[in-house]
Amino acid sequence: MELNLLYIPSVEGCNFLETVEQKDFVDQGGPIKPCERFAGGAQKTTERLYGSLKAVDPTTGETKVRLRLEYPNYSGALATAGNLVFIGHADGSLTAHDAKTLQEVWSFNVGSGINAPPISYSVNGKQYIAVLVGSRQSPFVVGLAPELKNTSTASMLYVFGL
Numbered sequence: 001m002e003l004n005l006l007y008i009p010s011v012e013g014c015n016f017l018e019t020v021e022q023k024d025f026v027d028q029g030g031p032i033k034p035c036e037r038f039a040g041g042a043q044k045t046t047e048r049l050y051g052s053l054k055a056v057d058p059t060t061g062e063t064k065v066r067l068r069l070e071y072p073n074y075s076g077a078l079a080t081a082g083n084l085v086f087i088g089h090a091d092g093s094l095t096a097h098d099a100k101t102l103q104e105v106w107s108f109n110v111g112s113g114i115n116a117p118p119i120s121y122s123v124n125g126k127q128y129i130a131v132l133v134g135s136r137q138s139p140f141v142v143g144l145a146p147e148l149k150n151t152s153t154a155s156m157l158y159v160f161g162l
Helices: none
Strands: 006-011 016-017 042-044 050-056 065-071 075-081 084-088 092-097 104-109 121-122 126-133 156-161
Touching: 006 075, 050 084, 084 126, 092 126
Parallel strands: none
Antiparallel strands: 006 050, 016 042, 050 065, 075 084, 084 092, 092 104, 121 126, 126 156
16 A cells, blocks of 8 residues: 655754853954854753654645654655665664654664664565664753663664564
């Protein structure tokens, strides 16, 4: 069944910009030339970020289904002809979702965060899903999700047969 949908994983939540007057430029007696670095503050993430997976009709922009995720998603999504959508998670889970409802139908935790997109390929008619795991997690995620602070960053390639 062709659903003609676009699957969009995302990072959601709020960030704030703090503006700070910088007073160490050359014309103020400091060592920094105005062109050498950004001045004016930094991004602050004070609330925990989360993620979502959306099924969107690309012809209308209408969101057909939305699934809230515990963590922001940096892995991307893989949609298969078998109506499955695969995504990786910061906690090390690789999940498969029904393409129409986005209901989770399968999950496997690899023990290390996933920021890489899953891919699909076939050999001699058998389909496989592969994903690289072990990514360094964003400080904007780990900083507000203490349960992730000890996740491993050992890079490994996992391959699953369908």
